[in-house]
Amino acid sequence: MTRFEEIVELERRSLLETYNRYPVALARGKGVFLFDLDGRRYLDFVAGLGVNAVGHAHPRIVKTIRDQAAKLIHVSNLYYHEYQGRLAEKLCGLSGLQRVFFSNSGTEAIEGSIKLARLAGHRIGGEAKCQLVALEGSYHGRTFGAMSLTGQDKYRKGFEPLLEAVKFVPRNEVQALHAAVDDNTAAIVLEPIFGEGGIHECSPEFLRQSRAAADRHRAALIFDEIQCGLGRTGTIFAFQSFGVTPDIVVIAKPIAAGLPLGAFLAREEFASAIAIGQHGTTFGGGPLACRVALEYLAIVEEEKLLENVSRVGAYLEQGLKQIAERYAAAKEVRGRGLILGLQLEVPARPLVEQALARGLLFNSTQDTVLRFLPPFLLEEKHVDTGIRVLKKLLGKKRRGS
Numbered sequence: 001m002t003r004f005e006e007i008v009e010l011e012r013r014s015l016l017e018t019y020n021r022y023p024v025a026l027a028r029g030k031g032v033f034l035f036d037l038d039g040r041r042y043l044d045f046v047a048g049l050g051v052n053a054v055g056h057a058h059p060r061i062v063k064t065i066r067d068q069a070a071k072l073i074h075v076s077n078l079y080y081h082e083y084q085g086r087l088a089e090k091l092c093g094l095s096g097l098q099r100v101f102f103s104n105s106g107t108e109a110i111e112g113s114i115k116l117a118r119l120a121g122h123r124i125g126g127e128a129k130c131q132l133v134a135l136e137g138s139y140h141g142r143t144f145g146a147m148s149l150t151g152q153d154k155y156r157k158g159f160e161p162l163l164e165a166v167k168f169v170p171r172n173e174v175q176a177l178h179a180a181v182d183d184n185t186a187a188i189v190l191e192p193i194f195g196e197g198g199i200h201e202c203s204p205e206f207l208r209q210s211r212a213a214a215d216r217h218r219a220a221l222i223f224d225e226i227q228c229g230l231g232r233t234g235t236i237f238a239f240q241s242f243g244v245t246p247d248i249v250v251i252a253k254p255i256a257a258g259l260p261l262g263a264f265l266a267r268e269e270f271a272s273a274i275a276i277g278q279h280g281t282t283f284g285g286g287p288l289a290c291r292v293a294l295e296y297l298a299i300v301e302e303e304k305l306l307e308n309v310s311r312v313g314a315y316l317e318q319g320l321k322q323i324a325e326r327y328a329a330a331k332e333v334r335g336r337g338l339i340l341g342l343q344l345e346v347p348a349r350p351l352v353e354q355a356l357a358r359g360l361l362f363n364s365t366q367d368t369v370l371r372f373l374p375p376f377l378l379e380e381k382h383v384d385t386g387i388r389v390l391k392k393l394l395g396k397k398r399r400g401s
């Protein structure tokens with residue numbers, strides 16, 4: 001058996017069977033590249049599902065982790081440390097929101113945000129103000145609360161009963177939204193850009209109407225920016241790209257450069273609904289994760305990565321659009337910045353596997369969507385490589401192209 005086969009066999013024997021992995025074992029990374037056990041190099045358009053925004057083994061991240069790990073990794077939330085407040089203040093400054101709670105993952109941050117919205121709702125409208133409105137086709141995570149907000153059967157099936165009191169409306173259908181929101185609505189929860197759902201954007205008008213409906217009925221407008229936030233759209237928060245400010249924004253994936261950290265940020269009016277003891281976590285907001293997150297934000301700023309996201313994102317989008325025009329198997333490009341989807345007319349997974357064999361990591365979602373969430377460090381020459389391989393794999397051109 002090769003070392004790779006040994007790894008696969010070990011997992012096959014002892015792991016809960018929940019993942020359908022691609023046939024590669026990764027050993028190390030550098031910038032936008034990953035290397036497998038045999039030292040084979042892969043150009044990374046996935047970035048650990050949008051987590052490795054500053055690439056792999058960024059020298060400043062490595063140094064920060066080394067330094068902090070030698071000092072203090074964890075203290076629990078019984079005590080103060082230097083970095084949680086500093087990170088919260090930084091995030092408040094960047095978002096214009098006022099208070100932060102740190103969790104270990106995106107799902108947990110979603111969970112906390114709906115707990116907060118329920119408290120705020122009950123304070124305004126009593127027990128009846130508990131309803132949640134979410135979007136069909138959305139994805140918010142795997143715990144019962146987050147799963148209950150997820151508008152896709154494949155994630156919900158078999159786990160019922162879920163949270164009651166969740167109403168789903170189709171994305172960008174303003175009338176359905178207004179019909180669903182009333183005085184008993186505690187929160188409207190949405191991803192400004194659907195991630196798992198296949199890279200679909202909410203229209204600015206739909207977001208404005210969501211803002212108006214939340215205001216009219218004193219509900220919390222919650223944006224799940226776990227995938228699209230923290231720089232991926234070219235602004236530090238996705239809502240800044242759309243011009244609509246939520247009451248609560250949920251972030252996670254890239255925040256601590258691969259260490260587990262999530263957070264929700266809330267306006268004071270909602271944040272003040274919670275009291276000491278009503279929410280908490282053992283691990284969330286530890287000194288190592290928070291210090292690394294501060295470093296992440298500093299790198300994005302100092303290396304001017306948002307400008308790179310906008311420029312290289314536009315370049316990638318243009319390349320993909322050309323593919324959608326010329327190749328029969330490709331249909332449409334969606335998204336912005338470095339959160340892009342190529343809608344195919346054929347299953348995406350075989351393409352992803354063929355790309356892997358050629359040294360490129362792509363990702364698929366919703367069976368027929370190729371999803372691109374590359375590191376913010378991506379350069380035009382990397383895009384050229386990706387597009388060239390994609391063209392080869394897609395093969396047949398449209399007639400006349």
Ligand SMILES: *Cc1c(COP(=O)(O)O)cnc(C)c1O
Binds near residue numbers: 142224226228253
């Ligand atoms: C990944 C993701 C989540 C869940 O986050 P985890 O860290 O996997 O718990 C929730 N919402 C969106 C939009 C995501 O992309």
